[in-house]
Amino acid sequence: xxxxxxxFRHGPGPLARLVFFTLLSLLLxxxxxxxxxLPEIRQAIAxxxxxxxxxxxxxxxxxxxxxGFFVSQNQTDEIAHLRQQYLADQGQxxxxxxxxxENVQLRKLLEAGQRAESKTVMAEILYVPxxxxxxxxxxxxxxxxxxxxxxxVVDDAGVVGQITRVxxxxxxxxxxxxxxxxxxxxxxxxxxxxxxxxxxEDGTLELRYLAANADIQQGDLLVTSGIDGIYPPGLPVALVxxxxxxxxxxxxxxxCTSAAGVNRNRQVLxxxxxxxxxxxxxxxxxxxxxxxxxGKVGIR
Amino acid sequence: MIKNEGKLAFVNFTAQEIVSHVRGWFIVxxxxxxxxxxxxxxxxxxxxxxxxxxxxxxxxxxxxQPQRVGMSVAFTIGLLMDVGDASIFGQHALAYSVxxxxxxxxxxRLRIFxxxxxxPQVGLLLLSAQLIMLLTGLLAGxxxxxxxxxxxxxxxxxxxxxxxxxxxxxxxxxxxxxAL
Numbered sequence: 001x002x003x004x005x006x007x008f009r010h011g012p013g014p015l016a017r018l019v020f021f022t023l024l025s026l027l028l029x030x031x032x033x034x035x036x037x038l039p040e041i042r043q044a045i046a047x048x049x050x051x052x053x054x055x056x057x058x059x060x061x062x063x064x065x066x067x068g069f070f071v072s073q074n075q076t077d078e079i080a081h082l083r084q085q086y087l088a089d090q091g092q093x094x095x096x097x098x099x100x101x102e103n104v105q106l107r108k109l110l111e112a113g114q115r116a117e118s119k120t121v122m123a124e125i126l127y128v129p130x131x132x133x134x135x136x137x138x139x140x141x142x143x144x145x146x147x148x149x150x151x152x153v154v155d156d157a158g159v160v161g162q163i164t165r166v167x168x169x170x171x172x173x174x175x176x177x178x179x180x181x182x183x184x185x186x187x188x189x190x191x192x193x194x195x196x197x198x199x200x201e202d203g204t205l206e207l208r209y210l211a212a213n214a215d216i217q218q219g220d221l222l223v224t225s226g227i228d229g230i231y232p233p234g235l236p237v238a239l240v241x242x243x244x245x246x247x248x249x250x251x252x253x254x255x256c257t258s259a260a261g262v263n264r265n266r267q268v269l270x271x272x273x274x275x276x277x278x279x280x281x282x283x284x285x286x287x288x289x290x291x292x293x294x295g296k297v298g299i300r
Numbered sequence: 301m302i303k304n305e306g307k308l309a310f311v312n313f314t315a316q317e318i319v320s321h322v323r324g325w326f327i328v329x330x331x332x333x334x335x336x337x338x339x340x341x342x343x344x345x346x347x348x349x350x351x352x353x354x355x356x357x358x359x360x361x362x363x364x365q366p367q368r369v370g371m372s373v374a375f376t377i378g379l380l381m382d383v384g385d386a387s388i389f390g391q392h393a394l395a396y397s398v399x400x401x402x403x404x405x406x407x408x409r410l411r412i413f414x415x416x417x418x419x420p421q422v423g424l425l426l427l428s429a430q431l432i433m434l435l436t437g438l439l440a441g442x443x444x445x446x447x448x449x450x451x452x453x454x455x456x457x458x459x460x461x462x463x464x465x466x467x468x469x470x471x472x473x474x475x476x477x478x479a480l
Contacts, residue, residue, distance in 0.1 A: 013402060014371070014404055015370070017370070017401075018371060021372070021375045021393070021394070022394060022397065022398065024375070025378075025390035025397065026390070026391075026394065027390075028389050028390030028393070029389065029391060029394070029440075040312050040441045041379075045379060045382075045383040049380050049383060049384055050330065052336050052384075053334055053384065056336050056337075057341060060341055085326075125341075125343060127340065127341035128341070128382070129385040129386045129387070130342075130347050130385065130452075132437070132442075132445030132449050133387065133440065133442035133443075135443065138386065144331075153374045165386070172386045177445060178442070200443045200445075206453075217437035261426075263343055269439070
């Protein structure tokens with residue numbers, strides 16, 4: 001309750017306040033985009049709105065429970081189906097185990113390094129923000145579940161994205177379709193390596209800077225190449241959907257559809273980090289030009 | 301009060317300024333509900349058509365309670381929205397504060413019109429906030445998101461006539477004895 005009537009109270013005028021807030025928000029935006037600073041303020045606000053985010057997800061959780069209550073009718077069918085699926089999968093798994101064992105032996109024979117097994121954490125997509133300028137999703141696991149920025153998120157079909165921000169109980173995934181996101185990939189058919197970048201549109205990616213005469217066909221599967229040391233190799237990323245090569249340009253326009261999608265299912269897996277990649281061997285070439293020959297041999 | 305607004309604009313306009321006293325917690329509660337609605341996990345067309353409830357609520361209060369809800373509230377809730385929406389820190393804050401500023405400038409004129417005549421003007425105000433967000437997004441290097449981006453303003457404006465009924469239902473039930 002104010003004691004004095006409002007019109008006697010004079011704060012700064014509306015225009016002055018507008019200028020102040022405009023400058024303040026421009027400053028915040030500049031700091032956020034250019035310097036990637038301000039994590040503390042973001043963290044604090046994230047903790048403040050966490051109950052609301054959780055509450056907003058409650059209808060979905062309730063729907064799931066109610067749905068689970070009513071679907072018992074279909075469960076006999078589903079169990080039968082799952083049993084068949086299980087048998088089929090089991091057969092494949094047996095083969096896989098045999099192959100894995102064989103692979104281990106062969107690798108030992110070749111004295112190649114063991115491929116890293118990655119551990120996973122299951123997370124649920126809380127919601128997809130309505131921000132048309134970036135492709136992101138909010139997951140319900142955060143730094144309390146030892147999630148770190150840079151980890152990879154996959155679903156059953158392929159790579160979903162990469163964790164970019166972590167809050168205590170939530171984390172933000174930048175989807176592979178985000179305009180500023182790229183994934184190093186490899187063509188399954190012929191091993192051609194490239195980078196696939198997001199376009200900012202739902203489910204669409206593009207292969208930029210691939211020569212117009214590159215050996216690429218519609219329907220080719222792109223998987224992660226793993227040379228970056230962040231993405232484990234062999235995860236499906238996208239399918240080539242359209243190739244436009246124009247003689248006027250040096251590069252073909254190759255559009256791909258992402259293998260995974262946040263609209264498809266709500267559960268995703270977060271891959272815990274791979275063991276650090278081996279250090280780059282020391283290069284004696286630059287320091288001592290005389291030892292050029294020996295240095296090259298050393299690297300090999 | 302709503303029904304007579306068209307006919308007895310001036311009487312109501314002064315009466316409203318003095319009589320209607322909204323409790324602070326109610327404003328906070330309504331903004332929290334709006335934020336909650338904005339964070340609902342929607343997909344596809346529903347997400348596209350979903351109005352920006354927070355913008356709508358900020359606009360409502362800055363027109364109807366200009367002394368209490370102004371640019372500072374708009375700025376603060378904009379920051380909350382920025383974190384919730386994972387957008388550039390300050391994008392919503394800027395858009396909402398500019399929108400609240402225009403709302404404050406026009407609040408007397410807007411209240412003369414009947415609720416249905418307010419709809420297009422509110423649409424333009426919501427559009428101004430979206431345009432600022434678009435501008436900052438484009439400056440930050442994003443692509444143009446397509447014209448359906450502006451559908452949120454249209455749906456928000458269409459929701460506007462329902463808003464006072466919802467808000468005032470709460471107020472009428474429990475009149476503040478200190479207000480007069």
